[in-house]
Amino acid sequence: MLFKYRFLSFFGLVALCISLACKTQLDTQPLLADPELRMGKLPNGFTYYIRKNKTPEKRVTMYLASKAGSILETDQQRGIAHFIEHMSFNGTRHFPKKELSNYLEKSGVRFGADINASTGFDETVYQLPLPSDQPLLLANGLQIMRDWAQDANLQAEDVERERHVILEEKRYRQGMSQRYQEQSIPFYTNKSRYGTRLPIGTEEVLRKVTPEEIRQFYKDWYRPNLQALLVVGDIDVDQMEKEIKAKFSDLRNPDKEKERTVYRSELSGKNQYMQFIDPDLGGVSVEILLKEQAPMITTTADYRASLLKNLLGQMISSRFRGLPLASFITLEGGLTAFSVNVTTKPAETEHALKSVWLELRRMQEQGFTQGELDRVKKAYQQKMADAMKEKNKTASEVLIKPYLQHFLKGNTAIGIAGEYQLSRELIPDISLDEINKLMDVCLKSKDRDLIVKASEHNKAFLPDEGTVQGWIENVYAQNLTDFEDDLQDLSLLKKEPVPGKISAVEELKVAGIQKITLSNGMTVLLKKTDFQNDQILFKGLASGGASLYPDADYESAINAASVIGAAGAGNYNALQLGKFMVGKKVQVNPFILDQYHGFDGNTTTEDLPVMLELLHACFAEPRKDQEAYTILVERSKEELASLGNDRSRTFMDTANLVLGNNHVRKRPQTAERLNAIRLDRAFEIYKERFSDASAFTFLFVGNLDVERVKPLLEKYLGSLPSRHLHETVRDLGINVPPGRISKTVCKGTEQKSSVILAYSGALDYNFENTIKMNAIADVLKISLTDLLRDKEGATYVANAQMTLSKYPKNRFVLSVTFDCAPQNVDKLVALVQEEVDKMKQSGPSVENLQKFKAARKVGLETGAKNNEFWLGYLVSQVMNKEPLTQFYDYDAALNGITVKSVQAAAAKYISDKNLVKLILMPEKTKH
Numbered sequence: 012m013l014f015k016y017r018f019l020s021f022f023g024l025v026a027l028c029i030s031l032a033c034k035t036q037l038d039t040q041p042l043l044a045d046p047e048l049r050m051g052k053l054p055n056g057f058t059y060y061i062r063k064n065k066t067p068e069k070r071v072t073m074y075l076a077s078k079a080g081s082i083l084e085t086d087q088q089r090g091i092a093h094f095i096e097h098m099s100f101n102g103t104r105h106f107p108k109k110e111l112s113n114y115l116e117k118s119g120v121r122f123g124a125d126i127n128a129s130t131g132f133d134e135t136v137y138q139l140p141l142p143s144d145q146p147l148l149l150a151n152g153l154q155i156m157r158d159w160a161q162d163a164n165l166q167a168e169d170v171e172r173e174r175h176v177i178l179e180e181k182r183y184r185q186g187m188s189q190r191y192q193e194q195s196i197p198f199y200t201n202k203s204r205y206g207t208r209l210p211i212g213t214e215e216v217l218r219k220v221t222p223e224e225i226r227q228f229y230k231d232w233y234r235p236n237l238q239a240l241l242v243v244g245d246i247d248v249d250q251m252e253k254e255i256k257a258k259f260s261d262l263r264n265p266d267k268e269k270e271r272t273v274y275r276s277e278l279s280g281k282n283q284y285m286q287f288i289d290p291d292l293g294g295v296s297v298e299i300l301l302k303e304q305a306p307m308i309t310t311t312a313d314y315r316a317s318l319l320k321n322l323l324g325q326m327i328s329s330r331f332r333g334l335p336l337a338s339f340i341t342l343e344g345g346l347t348a349f350s351v352n353v354t355t356k357p358a359e360t361e362h363a364l365k366s367v368w369l370e371l372r373r374m375q376e377q378g379f380t381q382g383e384l385d386r387v388k389k390a391y392q393q394k395m396a397d398a399m400k401e402k403n404k405t406a407s408e409v410l411i412k413p414y415l416q417h418f419l420k421g422n423t424a425i426g427i428a429g430e431y432q433l434s435r436e437l438i439p440d441i442s443l444d445e446i447n448k449l450m451d452v453c454l455k456s457k458d459r460d461l462i463v464k465a466s467e468h469n470k471a472f473l474p475d476e477g478t479v480q481g482w483i484e485n486v487y488a489q490n491l492t493d494f495e496d497d498l499q500d501l502s503l504l505k506k507e508p509v510p511g512k513i514s515a516v517e518e519l520k521v522a523g524i525q526k527i528t529l530s531n532g533m534t535v536l537l538k539k540t541d542f543q544n545d546q547i548l549f550k551g552l553a554s555g556g557a558s559l560y561p562d563a564d565y566e567s568a569i570n571a572a573s574v575i576g577a578a579g580a581g582n583y584n585a586l587q588l589g590k591f592m593v594g595k596k597v598q599v600n601p602f603i604l605d606q607y608h609g610f611d612g613n614t615t616t617e618d619l620p621v622m623l624e625l626l627h628a629c630f631a632e633p634r635k636d637q638e639a640y641t642i643l644v645e646r647s648k649e650e651l652a653s654l655g656n657d658r659s660r661t662f663m664d665t666a667n668l669v670l671g672n673n674h675v676r677k678r679p680q681t682a683e684r685l686n687a688i689r690l691d692r693a694f695e696i697y698k699e700r701f702s703d704a705s706a707f708t709f710l711f712v713g714n715l716d717v718e719r720v721k722p723l724l725e726k727y728l729g730s731l732p733s734r735h736l737h738e739t740v741r742d743l744g745i746n747v748p749p750g751r752i753s754k755t756v757c758k759g760t761e762q763k764s765s766v767i768l769a770y771s772g773a774l775d776y777n778f779e780n781t782i783k784m785n786a787i788a789d790v791l792k793i794s795l796t797d798l799l800r801d802k803e804g805a806t807y808v809a810n811a812q813m814t815l816s817k818y819p820k821n822r823f824v825l826s827v828t829f830d831c832a833p834q835n836v837d838k839l840v841a842l843v844q845e846e847v848d849k850m851k852q853s854g855p856s857v858e859n860l861q862k863f864k865a866a867r868k869v870g871l872e873t874g875a876k877n878n879e880f881w882l883g884y885l886v887s888q889v890m891n892k893e894p895l896t897q898f899y900d901y902d903a904a905l906n907g908i909t910v911k912s913v914q915a916a917a918a919k920y921i922s923d924k925n926l927v928k929l930i931l932m933p934e935k936t937k938h
C-alpha cells in the first residue's frame with residue numbers, strides 16, 4: 012500500500028482527492044519494524060532484539076531492559092528499584108563481590124552503578140559496551156546480562172555498605188531541581204503516582220530497608236516477561252540468537268505473578284495554578300503548560316501526526332530566533348505539553364510574557380507563510396537524507412535507542428531507511444492549513460497549567476492566576492501587525508574573492524595528512540577519512556585571542572565572536588542567512604577565547620563550496636547588527652537573573668576566581684560585565700582578529716576529495732589578506748596560585764558540602780610526562796572511588812582530573828572534587844591527601860595502572876576511526892606545537908609507563924606546598 016501511495020503522488024494526479032482517500036487507509040496501517048532487526052520472544056516471555064552493525068568495528072553494545080522502575084514501589088518500598096540497580100554491581104552468581112567491575116575494567120570498560128545503568132519511573136536499564144572479537148569476553152558479557160536478569164546476590168553486608176552510597180547520592184542530588192521535581196510532578200501529572208515515586212526514594216526507606224525487602228521486590232519484578240536483551244554491534248546475528256536462546260530460556264516467572272500495571276497520568280480538563288518558592292531562584296519565571304495525552308507511534312497516521320508537530324515546533328522556534336520560549340515537551344506518565352516559558356527580572360514579567368504571547372497570537376491568527384513551511388520541510392528532508400547517507404556508519408549506541416523505546420513504550424522502530432522513506436512520502440502532502448490548525452489547537456484553553464517561580468524575596472512579584480489570564484486576554488485586544496517574511500535574492504558575498512595560490516604541499520604519509528601552505532601564509536591540514544560517508548569537520552585557529560587586549564577591553568573582546576557572529580555576514584543578516592542556508596548542511600562558528608581565536612564547524616562534500624564561501628564572508632565581510640546585539644545581551648541578563656542565588660554556582664564563582672589567581676578576567680558574570688560589552692569595540696576587535704590569514708592553521712577532517720578541495724581553498728581562504736604579524740598568546744599570569752590556600756564558602760542551609768582540592772605547578776612538558784600525569788589522575792579517580800565511595804560510603808562521586816598546558820607556560824593542575832556531608836569534609840580531605848601521598852611514595856597499584864592502560868587503549872582504538880577524535884587531537888597537537896604523527900607512538904609510550912615511572916612523576920611534581928583547598932559549607936553547620 013505504501014508503494015501505491017508513493018506511486019500516485021509521484022505522478023501528482025489530481026492530488027487532493029486521491030491523497031485524502033489514501034489518508035484514511037493510512038490511519039490504520041501499522042508501521043513495519045526495521046527489516047535489519049531480528050526480534051523474538053522466548054516461551055518465558057523474555058524479548059530480544061539483535062542487529063548487526065559495524066560502526067564501530069569489533070565492538071558490541073548490549074542492554075538489559077527491565078520494566079521494573081520506581082513506579083512499581085509501594086509506599087514502604089520507595090527507592091528499592093534504584094537500590095537494586097546499585098546492588099547489581101556488588102556481586103552476581105558468576106561474578107561475586109567486586110569481581111564484575113575488576114574483570115571489566117581490566118578490559119578497558121568503565122564500570123559501575125549509574126555509569127552503566129539507570130533507574131527510571133518505568134524501567135531499569137543496564138548497559139554493557141564490549142569488544143566483540145574476543146569470544147570469552149563476549150560470552151561473559153552475556154553471562155553478566157543473564158546474572159543481572161535474575162541472579163544478583165543481594166547480600167546483607169553489601170546492602171549495608173551500599174545504603175551509605177545511595178544516601179550520599181541522595182545528598183548529591185539535593186538542590187533546587189530536586190525540590191522542583193518533588194513539587195511540580197504531582198502537580199502537572201494531576202496527582203498521578205509519578206508525583207510520589209521519584210526513583211531516588213525517601214530517606215526513611217533508604218535508611219531502614221532490609222535485605223529481605225529488597226530481595227522480595229527483585230523476585231516480584233525481575234522476571235523474563237518484563238525483560239528484554241538488546242544487542243547491537245559487530246556480531247553474527249544467528250549465532251547471537253542461538254546463544255540468547257540457550258542462556259535466557261530457563262529464566263522463570265514467579266508462580267504467583269503480580270500484575271504489572273501501566274500507570275498513566277490522566278487529564279482533568281481543568282486549569283491549574285502553582286507557586287514554586289525556592290531560595291536558589293533568582294528572577295521570576297512563568298511557565299504555561301498546555302497538556303495533552305501523548306499517542307503511541309505504531310501506525311503511519313501516528314507517525315504523520317508526530318511529523319506535523321515536529322515541523323510546527325521548528326517553525327515556532329524559528330519565529331523566536333531559536334530562543335527556547337515555546338516548545339513541545341514530554342511529561343511523565345504519557346503526557347506531552349506545549350510549553351511557554353519566560354524568565355525575567357522581577358518587575359518585567361508582564362512585559363515579557365505579553366510579548367511572547369503576542370508572537371504566539373500572530374502565529375495563531377495569521378498563520379505561517381508557505382515559505383516558512385517549505386523551509387522546515389526542506390530542512391527536515393535534508394536531515395533525513397543525511398541520516399540515510401550515514402546509515403551504515405551510524406554508531407551502535409545510536410541504533411539501539413529506538414529498539415529500547417519499542418520495548419518500553421511500544422513505539423515502532425522502523426529504522427533509518429524506513430523513516431527516510433516514510434518522511435519522503437508524507438512530507439510533500441503536509442499542508443499549511445494543517446499546520447495552522449495545529450497551532451490553534453496548541454493554544455487551547457483547557458488542561459492548562461500555570462507554574463510561577465521565584466525566591467521568597469521576590470514572592471511579591473509573582474502574578475496570580477487571574478493576573479496572568481488578564482495579561483493574555485489583554486494581548487488579544489492589541490493591534491496585530493503583519494509578519495514579514497523577507498528573503499532577498501542576493502549573492503552571499505558582496506565582493507568576489509581574488510584567488511590566491513597553493514605555494515607548498517607536504518605529505519605526512521604516516522598520518523594520512525596533506526599539509527598545504529597558501530600564498531597568503533595560511534596553513535591548511537587535510538586528513539581524508541572514510542569513517543563517515545559524508546562528513547567534513549573543520550577548525551581553524553590562531554594564537555592570541557582576548558589575551559592580546561587590555562583588561563578594559565576584555566568584555567568586548569571575549570564576547571566579540573558571539574556578538575558579531577549573531578549579525579550574519581556578507582549580504583545577509585543572521586535571520587536571512589538562516590533562510591539562505593536551508594537545505595544545506597553548513598555550520599561556521601567564529602570564536603575568540605582567552606588564548607586562541609578561530610572558526611569551527613562542519614559540512615558535507617556537496618556543501619563544502621558554500622561552507623567555504625560563508626567562512627570567507629565571516630573573515631572578510633562581517634556585519635554589525637544593533638538589534639542582534641541587544642537581544643543577545645538582554646537574553647544573557649535574563650539567564651543570569653534566573654541563575655540567581657544558587658549555592659553551588661556561588662561556590663563555583665569563588666573557585667574560578669581563586670584558581671584564576673584573583674585575576675580581574677576571572678570575576679563572576681554580572682550584569683555590569685555584560686553592560687561593558689561595546690558593540691563598536693567588539694566589531695573592531697573581531698575585524699582585527701580575523702585580518703591576518705597568515706596566523707591561521709585550518710584543519711579539515713572527513714571524506715575530502717583533496718584535488719577538488721584545493722581550488723576552493725585557493726579561492727576562499729587563499730584570497731584572504733595577511734599582515735604577517737606573528738602574534739602569540741600574552742601571558743597574563745592567570746594560573747592557579749602557588750602556596751597553600753584555603754577558602755570556605757558558607758551558603759544556604761542544605762546539608763551538603765562540595766570540595767575542590769587543586770595541586771598545581773610547573774611541569775617539564777613532553778610526550779612521556781603527559782601520559783604519566785594523566786595516569787596519576789585516572790588512577791587516583793579509581794582508588795578514590797574505591798576508598799571514599801565503596802569503602803567509606805561517604806560520597807557518591809569522587810573525581811580526579813589533570814589539566815596540562817604548554818603555553819604560555821608549562822604547567823599542570825591536578826584537581827580532586829567530591830560532595831559529602833558537612834561533618835565529613837575534614838576526614839575525607841585527609842583521606843585524599845593520604846592517597847596522593849601514597850601515589851608519591853609507592854605509585855599506583857599494578858592492577859589500577861593496568862585499568863588505566865586498558866581504558867586508554869580502547870580510547871585509541873575507537874578514536875582512530877572517528878572524525879571528531881582526529882579533529883580534536885590534531886587541534887591540540889597544533890596548539891601545543893607537537894608532532895602530528897605522535898598518535899602512532901602512543902601505544903608504545905603507554906606500554907613503557909610503569910608503576911615506578913608514574914610514582915617518580917608524582918613525587919617530582921605534586922606537592923601539598925602548592926595546594927588550593929576550596930570548601931562549600933551550609934551557613935549553620937551542626938558541627
Ligand SMILES: [Zn+2]
Pocket residue numbers: 093097124125180
Ligand atoms: Zn544511583
